[in-house]
Amino acid sequence: MPSYRAAIVGTGGIAAGHVEALRAHADRVELVAITDVDADRATAFARDWTVPAVYNDLASLLEAQKPDLVHLCTPPSTHAPLAEQCLRAGVNVLVEKPPTLSLAELDTLAAVSGETGAQMATVFQHRFGAGAIRLRNLMASGELGRSLLASCHTLWYRDDDYYQVPWRGRWETEGGGPTMGHGIHQFDLLLSILGPWQRVIAMTARRARPVQTEDVSTALVEFADGTLATVVNSVVSPRQVSALRFDFEHATVELDHLYGYTDDDWTITAAPGHEELARRWPAASTPARSGHADQIAALLDTLDAGQPLPVGLAETRQTMEFIAALYASAATGAPVQRGEITPDHPFAAHMNGHR
Known part of the structure; x- marks a missing residue:
């Protein structure tokens, strides 16, 4: 039997890629449930991909299924609150890009992860x-x-x-x-x-x-x-x-x-x-071909070994800090050094510095 149970939140176009990646490792992980704000779309997705359970919301899914891993395939603005919900439930979460809308949101998730021990990783499959x-x-x-x-x-x-x-x-x-x-x-x-x-x-x-x-x-x-x-x-x-x-x-x-x-x-x-x-x-x-299945394989290996998930919050932050620095430099016309965007910096809370 597979060692791990996975669930998917959001059944838009990218979700199919996650199903295929999970099926590439069907001997190690099983997709047990999905949820989507559009009930009809979720039902159709479950039928097309033979997913055994559909839930109206993430809270119900987490309570009933207690998965080892949740895949977030929802629009970007929902990533932070849904990821936090998973982390507070003690469930690991794999988030599509962009992982959050800001460095501040990412740092909040890092704090929650530190409290609960549950981990978050970002889909950077290449x-x-x-x-x-x-x-x-x-x-x-x-x-x-x-x-x-x-x-x-x-x-x-x-x-x-x-x-x-x-x-x-x-x-x-x-x-x-x-x-x-x-x-x-x-x-x-x-x-x-x-x-x-x-x-x-x-x-x-x-x-x-x-x-x-x-x-x-x-x-x-x-x-x-x-x-x-x-x-x-x-x-x-x-x-x-x-x-x-x-x-x-x-x-x-x-x-x-x-x-x-x-x-x-x-x-x-x-x-x-x-x-x-x-x-x-x-x-x-x-x-x-490089794709989600490669990252899922690495992720499962780390779960087996009890190690941190690949492209976890620390690695993700390096890429997100680069984005914030790019936007800050473009807005101000000045070079931005790594580490310059501190928590009180305007581009930490918003990628356009609230301009």
């Missing part, structure tokens, strides 16, 4: 793909030499109709524009590979979409080891791509994909004298 793991291993071995330069471009296209969904494109309900809701997966991968960021200089703009937030953003980032990187996020780019590039002393490693990568999406170009590095990459290739 960290767990085979290519990202291979790159980290090559870096750790020292074979690539020092990191020098990087770029991370999330150039996507969302038309005006996309923003007819009431919560999209609004500070109070989405927390930001493509920086918060689209590019976050790619630059989280960037941060997970390059380590602590040190300083951000940024600009944002609303160029085309009918939104309150930005629809494009750019940032220059300095990392603790001296690496410089550019980060671009867009929802106005007809030729869509998610592209990352890492220039090391001995090789350039690149990733071009859209919503999930395989080994075929990675390339490595060796510097003269280091040609053996180019042969290392395809030798261990895998056809698997």
Whole structure:
């Protein structure tokens, strides 16, 4: 029998990906229940995916099922209160991006987690793909030499109709524009590979979409080891791509994909004298695509071992602090240092600084 019981809150489009990820590990975890504010949609979802139980609200689900893990697949503004409800019930929770609307909300959840012992993790699945793991291993071995330069471009296209969904494109309900809701997966991968960021200089703009937030953003980032990187996020780019590039002393490693990568999406170009590095990459290739199932596997491993969940609150905060710093720099025109956004800083409580 599976060791763990999982439940899903919210049955919108992303919930199907969570069901598929759980089914990929059906020998280890079982989806036992769902809930949604739309009862008809929840019933239809349960029928389509053969989920055994449907509840009218999260409280009823937690009381009746006592799951080991709850997946939050709801709109961003609901993440903090629903996650807190799970944590106070002593239940671990996995939250879709963006995990909260602000650093302040995230810090509140960290405090609750500290009180109850229940854990929260964020869905940043690209960290767990085979290519990202291979790159980290090559870096750790020292074979690539020092990191020098990087770029991370999330150039996507969302038309005006996309923003007819009431919560999209609004500070109070989405927390930001493509920086918060689209590019976050790619630059989280960037941060997970390059380590602590040190300083951000940024600009944002609303160029085309009918939104309150930005629809494009750019940032220059300095990392603790001296690496410089550019980060671009867009929802106005007809030729869509998610592209990352890492220039090391001995090789350039690149990733071009859209919503999930395989080994075929990675390339490595060796510097003269280091040609053996180019042969290392395809030798261990895998056809698997990065996705939720990779992170679920890592999460289940940590539950088995009694260890902290991967991409827990501390790791999540590094990415969320980067977002807050980007918005603060864009609003003020000044560089923002890591650690500068303290709890009393205007951009800690709101990603637009209540402007």
